[in-house]
Amino acid sequence: MAKFYVDRSLPKMVARITAKSVLNRHRKRDGWFLDDYSINPYSGCAFGCVYCYTRGSRYEARGAGGVAAKVNSPQLLSRQLRRRARKAEHGFIAVSTATEAYQFAEKELKLTRRLLNVILAYRFPVHIITKSELVLRDLDLLAKIDERAILPEELESLKHGAIITFSLSTLDKKLARIFEPGAPEPERRLRAMRRCGEEGFLTGAAFIPVLPYLSDLEESLEEMIASAKEFGARYVFVGALTLFGSTPESCRGRYFKVVERNFPKLLADCRRMYKTAMPPGYQRRLDAVARRLCRRHGVRYRIF
Numbered sequence: 001m002a003k004f005y006v007d008r009s010l011p012k013m014v015a016r017i018t019a020k021s022v023l024n025r026h027r028k029r030d031g032w033f034l035d036d037y038s039i040n041p042y043s044g045c046a047f048g049c050v051y052c053y054t055r056g057s058r059y060e061a062r063g064a065g066g067v068a069a070k071v072n073s074p075q076l077l078s079r080q081l082r083r084r085a086r087k088a089e090h091g092f093i094a095v096s097t098a099t100e101a102y103q104f105a106e107k108e109l110k111l112t113r114r115l116l117n118v119i120l121a122y123r124f125p126v127h128i129i130t131k132s133e134l135v136l137r138d139l140d141l142l143a144k145i146d147e148r149a150i151l152p153e154e155l156e157s158l159k160h161g162a163i164i165t166f167s168l169s170t171l172d173k174k175l176a177r178i179f180e181p182g183a184p185e186p187e188r189r190l191r192a193m194r195r196c197g198e199e200g201f202l203t204g205a206a207f208i209p210v211l212p213y214l215s216d217l218e219e220s221l222e223e224m225i226a227s228a229k230e231f232g233a234r235y236v237f238v239g240a241l242t243l244f245g246s247t248p249e250s251c252r253g254r255y256f257k258v259v260e261r262n263f264p265k266l267l268a269d270c271r272r273m274y275k276t277a278m279p280p281g282y283q284r285r286l287d288a289v290a291r292r293l294c295r296r297h298g299v300r301y302r303i304f
């Protein structure tokens with residue numbers, strides 16, 4: 001039996017809700033993920049990552065840990081994309097930014113799959129960001145999107161209408177079990193990434209967030225970047241942890257609790273480091289190390 005502490009407050013029930021809107025238009029294109037839009041087919045997430053920034057932030061629509069499926073989202077998206085397509089406002093749609101589009105409920109509900117059908121019909125490009133190999137189920141649709149999507153002029157050189165990014169915070173199975181208790185283990189994500197690469201997709205790994213003192217050390221970063229390359233990543237992201245909120249249920253509260261239970265010697269350092277949601281200069285330091293390691297291992301740092 002595992003001796004470490006795992007937060008077992010994973011949601012088991014999925015509520016059905018009707019949403020008012022599903023397509024979010026960003027004021028500015030995201031510099032990392034290149035999306036102009038985002039959609040979230042679910043509210044909340046059953047993977048229950050301890051560091052999930054939606055806990056304690058404005059994205060926490062379902063309270064601590066609930067999951068709801070936005071059952072009318074395909075119809076809503078169709079209406080919203082029709083208007084955007086008429087005005088030729090094609091841009092990458094990130095799926096998803098505040099939930100996991102391929103969490104357990106998706107296997108049965110196929111909500112994300114229905115949304116991809118709508119995206120394909122209006123020829124929008126899509127950027128899937130996921131921790132789940134369930135995305136492989138939809139490679140047939142994604143291949144059509146990849147080929148037929150209309151790219152914004154500045155991104156035409158990408159030559160891909162579908163980008164698939166696998167998100168990881170560590171390669172260590174035990175650490176992943178502690179910090180991402182409901183998510184498929186890291187190696188399964190890497191294997192899914194390899195398959196996406198073999199099928200010709202633009203695919204890569206987002207090591208976001210890396211875990212302070214646990215997976216953000218240079219040797220861990222090097223192992224992650226080398227493995228990403230080995231499993232076919234064309235690009236890599238490395239991103240810092242952000243800790244929002246102040247309640248015990250917020251990501252800040254949960255994160256410190258899990259560190260205290262599993263790595264008590266690190267608690268004081270983590271608290272000192274995280275006086276604010278994001279320590280000043282931390283992302284810059286990670287960028288410098290990651291860029292150097294990416295050069296060493298011959299993989300691109302970020303997509304562009």
Ligand code: SF4
Pocket residue numbers: 044045046047048049051052053054098099100131183
């Ligand atoms: S998979 Fe993503 S959305 Fe789901 S809990 Fe983890 S970080 Fe949050």
